[in-house]
Amino acid sequence: MAKVYTGRDGALQLAGSTVAKVVNFSFQSDLETLETTTLSDNIRSYAPGVVGYSGSASLLYYKEDSGSINTTDVLSKLIKAGTAGVSSTDTVELTFRWIDGTDNNDIKMTAYVTSASMGAATAELVRAEISFIGTGALSTATI
């Protein structure tokens, strides 16, 4: 059956579990192009280069009844105490999902959190703005 997807059909998963209170997310794929135009050409030509993946998400900062915070597992990859910084194990398994009943369209990737910002403002909900960049190949791409 034909379907137009809306924001209600979107879900962001972290390590297979749906992240609560996601306001929005976006996913982007970029292809680096290598120009192969030579001096005798009038039209530009290219060879495909490296593909990369990145994205961002905005989450409400939300405390569960259990006391856990919905953003902890993501933010803790970048915002941490100590001098060790970010290591190669500080990746997150993200799944971007568009849902149609039991039919899911997924993009799943391993990513580093490259930026995270939070704040507080009068008469506004507190949000965590997160950006990430994929490392390695997508493990699922049923788009």
Add this chain to the structure above:
Amino acid sequence: MSYPSYTPTSRSFDPGDYPAKAYRSQSGVEVRILYGNKRTGLKLSLTYSNITDAAAQAFVTHYDEMKGTFNVFFINTGTKNGWEGSASSIDVPSGNAWRYEKAPQLNQVRPGISAVTVDLIGVL
């Protein structure tokens, strides 16, 4: 093996000069003596961006076959493609030939794709 016949992505040409020497007297009079009738010291800098590794290898192979910067050779029409003036005006004059000024610089940018920069000098 002749010089690889690929069209460069950029080309820079220096036409060189005739061998001459200038002498300036204390009065400021300058005397110039021409020591030859052939232009020499031409320079041709060629860049081949994003070519296949096989094409890049051809430049290294040719450099080796020319015994590096030792032997001279001629370039072919492919090297001058895109130039709409007289092809001979960006080549060595009669009696000259090209040799490598230095080793080709090979820069690999991704699997199977490389860039090569070649610097040639025209010599008698």
